[in-house]
Amino acid sequence: MKAAFLLSLFTLLAMVSVAQAPNWDWVRNAGFSSSTLGLQAIASDAAGNVVIGGSYQTLTIDSFQLPALPPAAGHDDMFLASFDANGKLKWAIREGSSIWNWIAALTITPSGDICATIFFTGTTTISGHTFVAADWSDILTVVYDSNGVFKWATQAGGHHIFPTLQVAHDDSGNIYVPGAIENFIIQHGDTVSWHDAEVLSIKYGSHGDLKWVRSTGSAADEIEPTGIAADRFSNTYQTGFYRGKTFFDNFLLPGDGTYARAFFMKRNADGSLAWAKTMKGLSTGHEAAAGRHDGIYFLGSVKDSAVINGDTLVSSDVEGYHFLMKMDTAGGQLWIRTFECPNYCFMDSDDSGYVYVSGYNGPNIARFDPDGTLSWMKSVGTDGHRRSLMMLVNADGPDPVVASRYAKISLACDVFTIPPSGSNNIFLGKLHRSPFPAVADSIVNEEPFIYPNPSDGEFTVVADPLAFNAYLVIDL
Known part of the structure; x- marks a missing residue:
């Protein structure tokens, strides 16, 4: 009989191979009430400014209180709040009027413009401009200047259209x-185009001009894109999941539904599809990351998908295990790490090229070197709130910044103690970026890896027995 034990990177690797974690340069908190997200x-931007966004009914930051919704409204509006490089609040604004509207993703372009993607139903108001959903739900792409002043907005709508948790920009300020989607309409000025597919990609110029619209993957039983990133050459990379054998343009990815x-x-920069690949077994892609460094990073979750010797599964029922994978721009796999992270990471x-991974329902942030070595791990607060924390991370500025939502408790962060300021709270902090050297792990043999199958674009996750890096696999 063969058994396998799966031990998490966040649990074990921290004890044997991590360097000293950086300190917090500053931490902040805000109190809020919300019925939704x-x-x-x-x-964040190159100057260290930070913007956070979400939904709320009341929001208090220091002595500043963003106006509350009327009691009869019964729903949340959206907020954007900007902080300078020292964590001081610069401004906060309130948007929205729809029954369902929330900010899905944010990015800051090289010029300092703030781009938000917004999901809404019915009718919503953005800086005095009214938008009506074409059908059940629409996506708004809204851009503000660095002072929070509205610049432009565009709308994509149709039957069941949802944004993802990422929006991307390139060095020229183009927005992706x-x-x-199921079927949708792109409306830009007087130009309206109709598309019928499920993986949507839209490119806007820095002034809101529509560059191109692409869609693919309509043959799938189900398909859901989740993340996007853009590199310095204006190529974009997307991830997500699908069910059933699926064509991504001319690329056929296998699946049984x-x-x-x-x-x-x-x-590619012109919107043409360069390649599409998949991972064998039950898995989902979550996020993508790229930038001025070489290599593309993908984050996702796995279940029944770590494979030994062909089709032998490491485990039949594993929840909460994630992969971090680095690929080259041609789609070749460079390395992969797997680790335990409850729910979403x-x-x-x-x-x-350093990668920062944070968790949902777990107050840890970890940094991986460009070669996949775990540099350090950092906790926010104590174990008492592990089940009430969602931690977001952004590394576009000179130092990585972290934001999370948590319950009514005090947080201890290095020399900082943060008292709660409401029934729900937002933590915001900046870590000091230091070139800590990675400590070699003498236990590591060969890491798990993914290899491409030229016939169908499929990857297989293979773990070597007794290899300790992400999973420790022991055959009995």
């Missing part, structure tokens, strides 16, 4: 908006 997105598979795809990379 609360904190939802974070972004992904979405999950019974379980989800992660997909990874690249579009988040990720971002900096311009040097």
Whole structure:
């Protein structure tokens, strides 16, 4: 009989191979009430300014209180709040009027413009401009200047259209908006175009001009894109999951429709599809990261998908295990790490290629070197709130910034103690970026890896017995 023990990277690797974690440069908190999502997105710029966004009914930051909704409204509006490089509040604004509207993702372009993607139903108001959903739900792409002043907005709508948790920009300030769709309409000025597919990619110029719209994957039983990133050459990379054998343009990805598979795809600067690949077994892609460094990062979750010797599964029922994978721009796999992270994880990379991974329902943030070595791990607060924390991370600025939502408790962060300021709270902090050297792990043999199958674009996750890096696999 063969058994396998799976031990998490976050649990074990921290004890044997991590360097000293950096200290917090500053930490902040805000109190809020919300009936839906609360904190939802974070972004930072090269000067160290930070923007957070989400939904709320009341929001208090220091002595500043964003106006509350009328008691009879019964729903949340949206907020954006900007902080300078020292954590001081610069401004906060309130948007929205729809029954359902929330900020899905944020990014800050090289010029300092703040881009938000917004999901809404019915009718919503953005800085005095009214938008009406074409059908059940629409996506708004809204851009503000660095002072929070509205600049422009565009709308994509149709029957069941959803934004993802990421929006991307390139060095020229172009903006890339992904979405999950059934059928949809792109409306830009007097130009209206209709599309019928499920993986959506839209490119806007820095002034809101529509560059191109692409869609793919309509043959799937089910498909859901989740993340997008853009590199310095204006190529974009998307991930998500699908069910059933699926064509991504001319690329056929296998599947039997019974379980989800992660997909990874690249579009060239003109929107043409360069490649599409998948992972064998039950898996989903969550987020993508790229930048001025070489290599593309994908984050996702796995279940029944770590494979030994062909088709032998490491485990028949594993929840909460995630993968972090680095690929080259041609779609070749460079390395992969797997680790335990309850529920959803988040990720971002900096311009040097370091990757920061944070968790949902777990107050840890970890940094991986460009070669996949775990540099350090950092906790926010104590074990007492592990089940009430969502942690977002962004590394576009000079130092990585972290935001999370948590319950009414005090947090201890290095020399800082943060008292609660409401029934729900938002934590915001900046870590000091230091070039800590990675400590070699002498236990590591060969890491798990993914290899491409040229016939169908499929990857297989293979773990070597007794290899300790992400899973420790012991055959008995």
